[in-house]
Amino acid sequence: MHTLFCALGLEEYIRVSSYSNAKEIWDKLEVTHEGTSQVKKFKVGILTLNYETFKMKLEEDIMAMSDRFTIIINGLKTYGKIYPNEEFVRKIL
Numbered sequence: 001m002h003t004l005f006c007a008l009g010l011e012e013y014i015r016v017s018s019y020s021n022a023k024e025i026w027d028k029l030e031v032t033h034e035g036t037s038q039v040k041k042f043k044v045g046i047l048t049l050n051y052e053t054f055k056m057k058l059e060e061d062i063m064a065m066s067d068r069f070t071i072i073i074n075g076l077k078t079y080g081k082i083y084p085n086e087e088f089v090r091k092i093l
Helices: 002-007 010-016 022-034 037-052 062-078 085-092
Strands: none
Touching: 002 022, 010 022, 037 062, 062 085
């Protein structure tokens, strides 16, 4: 518990300081930062839709498009949905 408390900022510490064991603290932090399983499924669905419908916007330059694409891909990886690199290249082209 001490290690978790040391790693937290003041706001998060206040949120979990009343819990009596490390498991309760961890579970609260997990739900706070990642959401419930239902929220995770919803986020994966949104990211997947953003990936599948990805196109360059008219006012966007190559760098902004690449950054936006990277954010989508990293979000999908965070939730365990990984596409092959060949598909990324095909999508960008």
